[in-house]
Each structure stands twice: as structure tokens, then as C-alpha cells.
Amino acid sequence: LKSNPSNNEEKEAQTQLTKSDELQRLHSQALSAYQQEDYEAAISLLDEILAVCVWDAELRELRAECYIKEGEPSKAISDLKAAAKLKNDNTEAFYKISKIYYQLGDHELSLSEVRECLKLDQDHKQCFSLYKQVKKLNKQIESAEEFIREGRYEDAMNKYDSVMKTEPEVPVYATRAKERICHCLSKNQQATEAIKLCTEVLQLEPTNVNALKDRAEAYLLEDMYEE
Numbered sequence: 001l002k003s004n005p006s007n008n009e010e011k012e013a014q015t016q017l018t019k020s021d022e023l024q025r026l027h028s029q030a031l032s033a034y035q036q037e038d039y040e041a042a043i044s045l046l047d048e049i050l051a052v053c054v055w056d057a058e059l060r061e062l063r064a065e066c067y068i069k070e071g072e073p074s075k076a077i078s079d080l081k082a083a084a085k086l087k088n089d090n091t092e093a094f095y096k097i098s099k100i101y102y103q104l105g106d107h108e109l110s111l112s113e114v115r116e117c118l119k120l121d122q123d124h125k126q127c128f129s130l131y132k133q134v135k136k137l138n139k140q141i142e143s144a145e146e147f148i149r150e151g152r153y154e155d156a157m158n159k160y161d162s163v164m165k166t167e168p169e170v171p172v173y174a175t176r177a178k179e180r181i182c183h184c185l186s187k188n189q190q191a192t193e194a195i196k197l198c199t200e201v202l203q204l205e206p207t208n209v210n211a212l213k214d215r216a217e218a219y220l221l222e223d224m225y226e227e
Contacts, residue, residue: 001013019052023049023052023053026045026048026049027045027049027059029041029045030042030045030046030049030062031062033045034062034065034066037069039066039067039069039070040066040070042062042063042066043063043066043067043070046059046062046063046066047063050063055086056086057082057083057086057087057090057093058083060079060080060082060083060086061079061080061083061092061093063079064076064077064079064080064083064096067079068100073100073103073104076096076100077097077100077101080093080096080097080100081093081097084097084116089120089121090120091117091120091121091124091127094113094114094116094117094120094127095114095117095124095126095127095130097113098110098111098113098114098117098127098130098134099130101113102130102133102134102170103170103172104172105170105172105173105176107134107137107138107141107173108138110130110134111131111134111135111138114127114130114131114134115131117131118131133166133167136166137163137166137167137173140159140160140162140163140166141163143159144156144159144160144163144180145180147159148180148183148184151187153184153185153187153188154184154188156180156181156184157181157184157185160177160178160180160181160184161177161181163176163177164177164178175201175204175205178197178200178201179198179201179208179210179211179214181197182194182197182198182201182211182214182215182218183210183214185197185214185218186198186214186215186217186218186221187217189221191218191219191221191222192218192222194214194215194217194218195215195218195219195222198211198212198214198215198218199215202215
């Protein structure tokens, strides 16, 4: 206004000022909703603000937190990836992305993201601790799959037992390990054990195609054609 005090400029300035007041009000409401653990309301308010303040890393991180609490990890990842680009040296965002991928069972993507964190800060305690865990698990799974490709089913089963010991807290890894052990048992002509383990997996994941196929192979070995 000082540089160009015309009527048009005044209207534009007034509009922007009104809009900024409105956004500040929405921001206060969003923070309040977050503190009261009403994450759905917080997301709705943050959606409105981020439609205008597209490049605000902090707001994206806050919305990501809400998505995590609401059980929508893929939306959280999307916001955190944007925040990682928008804010320099955003180790926290990379750590959170890696953690989410790890919880979802995507150990390879988790490893790739935690490495980005360590590139920015090699002494980052949380990232280094997560890196060691994911790297160990990743190596065991790769090794087990290599044994399967070579037809060394006993070795593969032992390696998948190690996977379950390495990560007892995140259920998806135990389920995947059991699914692959069932595959090995079926290939190894150990039909009874294969049927038992595949059934265990299918109780958790009724539409697991791999477990269904491996159990079918095991049933064939036992001449249980109806099953």
C-alpha cells in the first residue's frame, strides 16, 4: 500500500489481510483439535489452510501426524515426503517415513529412506538405530530368498526363523516369514507341516494367494484332491 496507494491495491491488500486473519483462526482451531485428539477435525482444518499455504512444511508434518493417528499411513508418507523437500536437512521427516514403511512391512523402502536421514546427519541416534535394525532384517530376508532360489529349503526356513526373532514386534514380518516357510515345506514335500502353517497364515490373511497356492500343492502331495 505504501508503494502504490491506489484503490485497487487497497482492495487487494484488504482481501489478503482478511484471508490471513481467517487462516490464523483456522490454524488455532487445527492446533486445538490436534491437542484434543480430534484428528479428523484437525485434518479437515489443515486441508483448508494447506490449499492456500501449499509450501508450509510444519503444517504438512502436523497433518502427517494426524494421518498416522487416524491409521492412514500412505497419506502421512505423502505429506512427509513434501516436508522433506520443503525444509532443509529435515532428518525427522525421513526418519518418520522410514518408520512408517518399516511398520507396513516394506523393509526395502524403509532402508532407502533411513539412509537419506543418515546422509544429512550420520550421528542421528534414532535413524542409526533404525538403520541397524532394518539393514539386519533386510539382509536376512534377501539371504532366505536366495536360498529358496537355489532350492536350499532347510536353510531358507532357518533364515526365516531368524527373521521372526529379529523382529518380534511388527506382526507383518512374522506373517510373511510363515508364508515363505510354508512355501519351503511344500517344496520340501513336508505336506502335513505345510498345510498346518499355511492354514495359520490364511487365518490372518484369508486372501493370501501365495499361501493358498502352497497349501493346494501340499494337499496334492497328500492326495487330498477335494481340499
